[in-house]
Amino acid sequence: MCVYGAGRTSLDLTAPPVPPVPPVPPGGPVKPSARVPVQRSSVRGQVLDALRSALVGGELRPGQVYSAPVLGERLGVSATPVREAMQQLALEGAVEVVPNRGFRVLARDTRELAELAEVRALVEVPVILRLARTVPAERWARLRPLAEATVRCASDGCVARYAEADRAFHLAVLGLAGNGELVRVAGDLHRRAHVPVGGSADLVADAHEHAALLDALIAGDVEEVGALLRQHFGDAP
Template sequence: MPPQARAAAVAEDRERGAGREGGGRRDGAAHSDAARGEHTHSEPPLPRPRSADGRLPGERLPGERLPGEHLPGGAQGVEAADDTPRPVVQRSSVRGQILHALRTALVGGELSPGEVYSAPALGERFGVSATPVREAMQQLATEGAVEVVPNRGFRVVERGARELAELAEIRTLIEVPVMLRLARTVPATRWAELRPLAESTARAAATGCRATYAEADRAFHRAVLDLAGNEQLVRIVDDLHRRAQWPLVGGPATRRRDLVADAAEHTTLLDALIAQDLPVVQSLVQGHFAGASQADRA
């Protein structure tokens, strides 16, 4: 064989070997992603020339991610060097989405008090790996919503009427003095700006969905307390508020009329704050918390 032909044949064999090596490396990366529960896509053949570090264009080591990559439905898409989109799960983003979904399911009664749920089963339900579910459940455990059951998963905490009444008492002790101070110092125009949030709670209540109303209810109360300019106060009260929204053991099904009545008090409270009617403000705030507690016990 002529020397030039022999050299071409050797170069071709080397290129084929490089392609097989690169394919094996990409297969290993895909297997690693699958083991973590991450979503991968089949890729078209990549160009054979390698970069200075020996990798094919767009090739990444197992676990390597480009900035900003995550799943569709919350995420940005990033183009790889070969123009092939490669969405990859970002754990922090997925964990936040799963945490929100679990909180919604908890408030809505889809996660029943006393029941044990495993991270793999919930991960299959949400279409993700068990890891972000387990991390989200650990956060719920720190909030007191669930408790760890070794080798089984997480049990939804069973709450009684006494705990709900205690939460209402704590919120009253904290929020009534703050509301009275705000009623004396905040101008009417600032209270008027919160009217759309009060109206949104009424719309949420009209749906009869407890989880939907819970989100709108907390948003309104956070906006009111934000006017105090104390971030720690807002954070602590929001946590107490969230705990007060968890369903009770054997509690009644959500009643739309109770949600509607609770939402109507937001508008009445704004009217009293605008008028600087302190006795009415105090009565409304105390009654608002007590009424929510009694509604859950009914």
């Protein structure tokens, strides 16, 4: 079973129940000024995570049109948070709006994936090479659990969990630069670049590149770091 995140399952499996709306307290409704609008954003976030997982894992197939009410029923929520999540995914280029029908999942063709890999390399490689010359070994060593997590998720063969572990590792590395905008842009690019891959062997090979990269960073071997980064990003310039 491919489990997404902390106990969440992919869209084609039983979805987790959405937390119920808290009951009205005995003293009557809470004054508007005292309400904390946590519940709605929590539901929307859960739906967005579930849909992203389904896209990466291939449960939502490219070319297919999905309606918000149908997806909402499968997730156990109303159509509204599904529409909101799909609008966000449309902004990210993962789906497109089909008027009066729903949302069509877009396919990433080879050229688009190559372009995304090139842009990711242009963003990440110079930063990581600079960090390789300045960040002490003990700080790199703290990222070992994240690199090991990518290997575990890859071995499980769950694309959705691997995508999140992979993203966590890359953003933790870039986070050492102390630039929040860099991390945000890199995170957006990472989400757009992740698509279902050929199989668990591809995931495992990719994950072991993280471990090798971290070894080179800890050793301070900048030349090896550069070679591994070129390999990891598919020799993009």
